[in-house]
Amino acid sequence: GQNIDQPTEMTATEGAIVQINCTYQTSGFNGLFWYQQHAGEAPTFLSYNVLDGLEEKGRFSSFLSRSKGYSYLLLKELQMKDSASYLCAVTDSNYQLIWGAGTKLIIKP
Amino acid sequence: IAGITQAPTSQILAAGRRMTLRCTQDMRHNAMYWYRQDLGLGLRLIHYSNTAGTTGKGEVPDGYSVSRANTDDFPLTLASAVPSQTSVYFCASSDGTSNEQFFGPGTRLTVL
Numbered sequence: 678g679q680n681i682d683q684p685t686e687m688t689a690t691e692g693a694i695v696q697i698n699c700t701y702q703t704s705g706f707n708g709l710f711w712y713q714q715h716a717g718e719a720p721t722f723l724s725y726n727v728l729d730g731l732e733e734k735g736r737f738s739s740f741l742s743r744s745k746g747y748s749y750l751l752l753k754e755l756q757m758k759d760s761a762s763y764l765c766a767v768t769d770s771n772y773q774l775i776w777g778a779g780t781k782l783i784i785k786p
Numbered sequence: 787i788a789g790i791t792q793a794p795t796s797q798i799l800a801a802g803r804r805m806t807l808r809c810t811q812d813m814r815h816n817a818m819y820w821y822r823q824d825l826g827l828g829l830r831l832i833h834y835s836n837t838a839g840t841t842g843k844g845e846v847p848d849g850y851s852v853s854r855a856n857t858d859d860f861p862l863t864l865a866s867a868v869p870s871q872t873s874v875y876f877c878a879s880s881d882g883t884s885n886e887q888f889f890g891p892g893t894r895l896t897v898l
Contacts, residue, residue, distance in 0.1 A: 685826075708885060719876060719889035720829070764828065768885050773844075778828035 679703045681777035683765050688783045689755055697750045697763050697780045705770025711739050711750045712764040714779065720764055724750070752782075760784045789813070790890035792877050798896045799867050807862045807893050809877030817880045818860040819844075819887065820852060822873040829876065835860055836882070867897045 681701045689695040701709070708727040712720040726732055726741035726748060738751040750763055762779040769775055790811040799805050811818065820832040831844030835854040849871060851863045860879075864871055874894050878887040 710886065719891050721889070722886050725884065725886060766829075772885060773831065773834075774885070774887065776829040778826060 679769060679775050681765055681767060681775055683763075683777040683780045685778070686781045686783065688785060689752075691755055691757060691784055691786050693755050694751065694753050695755060695782065697752075697765075697782065699748045699750070699765035699777060701746050701748070701765070701767045701775075701777075703767045703769045703775055706743060707768040707770070707772055709739075709741055709748050709768070710764075710766045710774070711748075712766065714762045714764060716761070723763075755784050757784050757786070790877055790879055790888060792875075792890040792893050794893060795891070796894040796896075798898065799864075801867055801869060801897055803867050805864045805867055805895070807864075807875055807877075807895070809860045809862070809890055810858050811860075811877075811879045811888075811890075812858060813879060813881070813888065814857060815879035815888070816857070816882045818854065819878045819880075820850070820860070820862045821876045821878065822846065822871075823876060823892075824873050832862065832875075867895075869897045871895065872897045 711723040714720040724739040731740045736753045741748045762781045764779045765777040766774045793808045816837045819834045821829040830846050833852040835841045838857045876892045877890040880887045
């Protein structure tokens with residue numbers, strides 16, 4: 678079967694750095710997405726990785742290792758507004774998105 | 787403003803009633819999707835449409851039907867609602883090239 682694993686919840690301190698991991702087992706691979714979802718709102722796109730390596734976009738970076746079925750999202754200089762759920766999703770061989778359950782990130786002052 | 791709209795925002799429905807959730811996008815995206823999101827389970831695909839006139843079943847299609855008469859609209863129908871269909875429903879679209887999906891604001895449905 679297809680499976681994406683993320684930690685359920687993480688806590689970090691304002692101004693610090695946090696890394697959210699995602700491991701996946703899917704039938705084929707055509708890219709990995711990270712989305713941010715604030716409580717009561719729709720998911721919004723953060724990043725996309727299709728090749729191995731690190732993609733940096735401001736305070737957010739995403740890393741992919743296809744051989745290990747592994748990705749992480751790195752958030753730097755955490756702000757209170759970063760409190761949200763972070764969803765990892767993989768595009769499989771049929772170009773369907775398979776979603777993880779999401780990681781709820783709690784930022785403390 | 788370009789994007790996706792969903793209606794209604796929320797709805798309380800008696801079990802056994804028929805309900806249609808509406809979704810409209812103005813980005814001319816070919817692909818559209820319906821998801822349900824339940825606590826601890828993440829997003830689960832109900833139905834999808836790769837282009838106007840075609841639809842396909844996702845992970846949890848039972849009890850739901852869709853139609854795609856044109857590019858912009860993708861309604862989701864619950865023929866006879868049951869309490870297990872209580873959830874938040876998200877409609878999404880993509881242009882089919884990057885596979886990035888854009889989401890509507892969601893419909894919170896409660897079936898009693």
